[in-house]
Amino acid sequence: DARVTQTPRHKVTEMGQEVTMRCQPILGHNTVFWYRQTMMQGLELLAYFRNRAPLDDSGMPKDRFSAEMPDATLATLKIQPSEPRDSAVYFCASGLVPDSHGYTFGSGTRLTVV
């Protein structure tokens, strides 16, 4: 089965450090999402790409977060500097639009900032 691959699965870092999370979407998918999941807020949309172009990053704290798609096989989410409140599970999802079959999620990166 085709899958979305996220690395690393777990990351523990100290406050102030830079964190980069990577996502390999399913080949042929033209849409990529980044979400953050916490107990309090649930799944929050951070950024959204279509054909590698950013469509919406209004959910992302601009001063410290950045999202890019340097090519069709790689999406990155970077936090610099990281803060304890960034601790969460970050998910990447990809899909083909227009398509009614939904999106495929990766297994997530569990980030802990101490």
Next chain:
Amino acid sequence: TQLLEQSPQFLSIQEGENLTVYCNSSSVFSSLQWYRQEPGEGPVLLVTVVTGGEVKKLKRLTFQFGDARKDSSLHITAAQPGDTGLYLCAGPYGGATNKLIFGTGTLLAVQP
């Protein structure tokens, strides 16, 4: 303010019982999706409903899209421990950008 509100938030039932989970909004959605998420994994798509009033069945799971396309329900018949997980509804929102937003989630625990 959440665009998609789910109820109940938590549900703990015995194996064999039936249950219904609700997803409600004041906004109209062109479609709604249901996902199930297990611990340590990402959400997995169960179904997409597109037409108002549509009913879809997936084994013991029955999904319905409201006539006005503002709400949806998921009914599980004879729940099993394997149904345990976080159930999430989601829908495209935002006009041309069509970003996918998620509901607040229902955490279901089925006890053997």
